Amino acid sequence: MDGIRLHVNVDHIATLRQQRGTRFPDPVTAAAICELAGAHGITVHLREDRRHIQDRDVRVLRETVKTILNLEMAATPEMVGIALATVPDLVTLVPEKREEKTTEGGLALLQPETERAVGEAISRLAAAGIGVSLFIDPEPEMVQKSQDLGAVMVELHTGDYTLAPRGEKRDRELARLENASEKAGELGIGLAAGHGLDYTNVRGILHLPGLVELNIGHSIISRAALTGLSEAVAEMLALMTYV
Ligand code: PXP
Numbered sequence: 001m002d003g004i005r006l007h008v009n010v011d012h013i014a015t016l017r018q019q020r021g022t023r024f025p026d027p028v029t030a031a032a033i034c035e036l037a038g039a040h041g042i043t044v045h046l047r048e049d050r051r052h053i054q055d056r057d058v059r060v061l062r063e064t065v066k067t068i069l070n071l072e073m074a075a076t077p078e079m080v081g082i083a084l085a086t087v088p089d090l091v092t093l094v095p096e097k098r099e100e101k102t103t104e105g106g107l108a109l110l111q112p113e114t115e116r117a118v119g120e121a122i123s124r125l126a127a128a129g130i131g132v133s134l135f136i137d138p139e140p141e142m143v144q145k146s147q148d149l150g151a152v153m154v155e156l157h158t159g160d161y162t163l164a165p166r167g168e169k170r171d172r173e174l175a176r177l178e179n180a181s182e183k184a185g186e187l188g189i190g191l192a193a194g195h196g197l198d199y200t201n202v203r204g205i206l207h208l209p210g211l212v213e214l215n216i217g218h219s220i221i222s223r224a225a226l227t228g229l230s231e232a233v234a235e236m237l238a239l240m241t242y243v
């Protein structure tokens with residue numbers, strides 16, 4: 001397929017549901033709407049504290065997603081067991097801290113403990129035919145390490161780029177993304193990017209050489225909440241006049 005694929009992260013639909021302990025809004029329904037609108041894949045992060053996506057969501061999504069199901073998770077034996085049982089199309093390994101609001105940085109692949117955990121997870125998943133992508137900071141050495149560990153893809157962390165003010169600082173972050181992308185091209189490893197991408201900054205990275213996939217969540221779900229609001233109010237008003 002030509003062009004860059006969009007994988008929509010629907011975690012925050014589940015955040016809203018968990019907040020009220022209701023059955024809605026349902027990330028499975030959201031995923032279907034994203035697919036109908038043209039998304040090329042659906043991403044969910046099953047966190048260890050289960051703050052948004054639940055195990056059942058992953059199982060049901062595995063049955064309903066018709067495009068690509070990308071399961072983001074920590075490189076722990078528990079998560080690897082879940083991935084082996086559900087067989088997503090792709091697993092993206094991410095670092096995870098309980099206290100963080102969202103994933104804060106790329107995998108620390110140069111730390112022996114992380115390297116071992118990631119290496120073990122990749123070999124168990126690869127043995128089951130599941131491709132693994134690693135969420136990394138945009139550094140050539142991290143791209144190299146990802147390939148050495150057996151990843152088929154890297155997802156470059158765009159968070160620093162998205163937070164940098166326009167000007168020199170942002171240019172520096174773009175240069176980091178460009179260097180890491182070139183390294184991925186040299187090695188022939190798949191290239192994705194994500195985190196913090198929104199309607200104002202996404203176009204700034206579309207030129208990255210070899211970029212095939214973006215994972216975007218917060219900005220799309222946030223915009224949907226606002227662009228859908230007038231319709232939701234009108235529907236409620238229509239019901240009220242009926243009574
Ligand atoms: N990629 C990874 C690896 C992530 O952990 C997240 C956040 O769950 C995203 C992409 C999406 O980030 P955002 O919600 O800021 O678009």
